Amino acid sequence: MTTYGYTLMTEQSGPRELVGHAAAAEQAGFDFEVMSDHYFPWLDEMGHAPYAWSVLGAVAQVTERVELMTYVTCPTMRYHPAVVAQKAVTVDLLSDGRFILGVGAGENLNEHVVGRGWPSANVRHEMLAEALTIIRSLFDGGYVNFSGAHFRVDSAKLWDTPVNPVPIGVAVSGDQSIRTFAGLADHLIAVEPDAGLVREWDEQDHARPSRKIGQLPICWGEDRERCVDRAHELFRWFGGGWKVNAELPGTAGFAGASQFVTRDDVAESIPCGPDLDGIVKAVREFEVAGFTDVALVQIGDESQRDFLAVAERELLPALRGQER
Template sequence: MPEYGYFLSCEQYGPAELIEQARMAEQAGFRALWISDHYHPWNDAQGQSPFVWSVIGALSEAVSLPIETAVTCPTVRMHPAVVAQAAATSAVLTGGRFRLGVGTGEALNEHIVGGPWPPAHIRLEMLEEAVQVMRRLFSGEEVNHHGTHYTVENARLYTVPDEPVPIDVSGFGPAATRLASRVGDGYITMMPDASMVERYREGGGAGKPVSGGTKVCYDTDADAAVRTAHRLWANELLPGELGQVLPSPKHFEQAQTLVTEDMVRANRVCGADADAHVAELAKFADAGFDRVYVNQIGPDVRGFFDFYRTEVLPRL
């Protein structure tokens, strides 16, 4: 049986709102937290983007739940040596309840420092080297590294947890899934695809946790929920690599005009039908996931947590 957690969205909520949602999630019976790591929201309607490491510090005092970034890109906007320090401090603050979820990122967040946005195969190379650097730093020993993409000189983390921070790798295709199998302590994907889970476990990930997540829009008015989900998160239905290569929120706003409300209705759980919410999360359980995280898109956050506490989580 999977463990069910709540997905905190830094793109849509400010720091104080995220902390309050985390408290409500713990009270509702969720067992863990994911939190997104963005510099920009996907579109202006989402409207937020707090610095995730500051929020994690506050979460460490506000709740007792395990916390994981979903996901951090440790390759362009932030050097892996700096990400390692942030992750190690987060693990110390949470008493070892922190996992670092990593991925190859999006131009939306990473190109802001002015460098080129590499093609996918280069980003995977960069991610693998970044993971190697961070693992060495988590040991607390001095690290000198002169690699293909990164240089580290005389770097040592003095504040480290008793055990190295677990690093879970995100993958949405075969190449990224193979990388996760080879270098990750766990696997993250947003698709309840049993074949991807099987590929990960057969490639070297056997016995390691597989985590997935989804967004829903709870509202007692299902049509209003569809409109809300379309306004705020139509970007998630854009095809192909657009999510990785578009450079700014305004470009996502232009592209998501191709996404209709009917497309959202067909692909997103919207409304207050408990059967539909249970079925959505059960897809991940059926595909072999160990942890499943859910995010509430709509404004009735308290109603969502009451609904999940009484109608959904007990059935899962």
């Protein structure tokens, strides 16, 4: 059975607002909540980028039932993997075992701030593989020493740990990333309803039980034209695809890269307006592709409360096959 999630998008909401949205989303009936981990928003118009891990600590205290997850954090440049491991177990303890560590190879947009330059995709994959090895070792307990091509760990140990290791999900986009990471993580993360990714993950992972966690941007609202305007203003960057999005260094780059993306382009790729059936149809594409979990991104901070009300009343029952 598919579970349905809500995205706490740090790029479009401040920290206090995110905590409020988290509590309201649990009340509305969502099964899990994912949070982006950015230093920059994608576009200046989005206007926010609070520190995700502080917000997660607060969210853990205002929710009781929903799973929590980073979607995703990069444990290679802004954060050393040993520190990410410490943060992950802390959030897991604060949430009574409700946390999943979602990781990825990162974007230049967020990682350039530490002044180390931006490696090629192959190097980033090497770094993430080493990071996952370190994090796994720390989750297993005891002292960890590690000397690799990209990271060193000197006698590290996690002193406050949950009974069960924190599950790890990893963002993948193709053959190389699946081959590299399927054996190092528990769950697949992807933003396209690609059945081929799911099949290859299961083949590489030897059909070990795992979740496939997708994400779908939507812009619900009573006025479709206003929703298209809002999606175009805040989410036109999405059309570049991750191979482009990972490389651009700042919001000016995303503004330039998306300057020719039209309202119609956005409306064709993102469900906009009051049509809940369109949202359900888009979610079903992930389910047909083999995804077990789908997190919705409602575009626009000011629209969250109205969206959560309609989600509780109509959208979630429709997704779960109940009468509206």
